[in-house]
Amino acid sequence: MQVRVLVRLKPGVLDPQGRAVHHALEGMGFAGVADVRVGRLIELDLADGTDESAIRQMCEKLLANTVIESFTIEAFGESAQ
Amino acid sequence: MAFRAAVITFPGSNCDRDMASALEAVSGTAAIRVWHADADLPERLDLIALPGGFSYGDYLRSGAMAATSPIMRAVIAAAERGVPVLGVCNGFQVLTEARLLPGALLRNAGQRFVCRTVALKVENTASPFTAGYAPGEAIRIPVAHHDGNYYADAETLDMLEGEGRVAFRYLEGCNGSARDIAGVLSANGRVLGMMPHPERAIEPAAHASLGGADGRRLFENILASFAAA
Numbered sequence: 498m499q500v501r502v503l504v505r506l507k508p509g510v511l512d513p514q515g516r517a518v519h520h521a522l523e524g525m526g527f528a529g530v531a532d533v534r535v536g537r538l539i540e541l542d543l544a545d546g547t548d549e550s551a552i553r554q555m556c557e558k559l560l561a562n563t564v565i566e567s568f569t570i571e572a573f574g575e576s577a578q
Numbered sequence: 579m580a581f582r583a584a585v586i587t588f589p590g591s592n593c594d595r596d597m598a599s600a601l602e603a604v605s606g607t608a609a610i611r612v613w614h615a616d617a618d619l620p621e622r623l624d625l626i627a628l629p630g631g632f633s634y635g636d637y638l639r640s641g642a643m644a645a646t647s648p649i650m651r652a653v654i655a656a657a658e659r660g661v662p663v664l665g666v667c668n669g670f671q672v673l674t675e676a677r678l679l680p681g682a683l684l685r686n687a688g689q690r691f692v693c694r695t696v697a698l699k700v701e702n703t704a705s706p707f708t709a710g711y712a713p714g715e716a717i718r719i720p721v722a723h724h725d726g727n728y729y730a731d732a733e734t735l736d737m738l739e740g741e742g743r744v745a746f747r748y749l750e751g752c753n754g755s756a757r758d759i760a761g762v763l764s765a766n767g768r769v770l771g772m773m774p775h776p777e778r779a780i781e782p783a784a785h786a787s788l789g790g791a792d793g794r795r796l797f798e799n800i801l802a803s804f805a806a807a
Contacts, residue, residue, distance in 0.1 A: 564730070
């Protein structure tokens with residue numbers, strides 16, 4: 498099974514990277530960009546039947562820092578194996 | 579008995595030699611160098627130091643990979659026994675990722691790497707690291723980091739302040755840290771994480787532009803605490 502973990506900064510946590518990207522977009526002449534937040538997409542190729550709770554633990558213990566980040570887990574395809 | 583300090587080296591640490599050198603200069607005893615893949619620490623340690631650098635190339639988040647190193651399980655266990663732990667710069671990031679200290683270090687608010695000597699206010703003088711400073715004293719220590727913007731939620735910040743666990747505060751804008759926090763202590767005061775590099779400010783003869791000697795006193799404080807124990 499393949500799983501996508503989307504990690505993003507929690508609302509209210511300053512995102513200097515997003516701000517820099519926002520600034521660059523404006524500098525390139527793109528109008529109407531109200532805000533930019535940069536997150537991280539992690540794709541996991543897991544043994545079929547891997548427990549959702551195990552995936553949540555992977556997120557909480559390593560893939561995301563829950564002090565500053567939230568995460569969502571989404572299955573997206575068949576195993577490559 | 580001689581003072582026994584261990585300095586942990588992760589792949590990508592680059593201030594480990596400076597840390598070991600500072601500890602030896604102040605204590606007269608060579609620090610024990612420990613590799614991140616070791617599962618065990620030497621026995622009877624009086625200090626564990628996590629140095630600055632870019633462990634694991636800052637993959638995922640600064641300090642995140644190092645926090646999962648085999649040696650960190652031993653460091654956490656030692657901290658729980660009360661062995662003093664000092665994390666500087668990347669070492670501070672590792673301590674927050676390992677949840678030995680609250681909060682997290684975000685990218686500097688100005689987005690730039692900051693490398694200069696900064697003025698700090700000593701907020702806590704009750705820990706083994708800070709006992710020899712005067713309350714509210716201004717000291718100068720170099721910083722060199724990209725991810726030093728301390729973040730914790732308001733409740734955690736209030737708790738840290740209420741419990742006197744803010745060790746140092748920036749006296750000037752540096753990286754956008756919440757409430758200008760430059761260093762924090764654990765609940766028992768025996769784990770200190772700080773972004774500034776005391777090991778780069780240990781030469782009494784050095785001109786202030788080379789870092790000064792205010793960092794040396796942090797190591798002298800640890801030694802004094804060890805001698806008094």
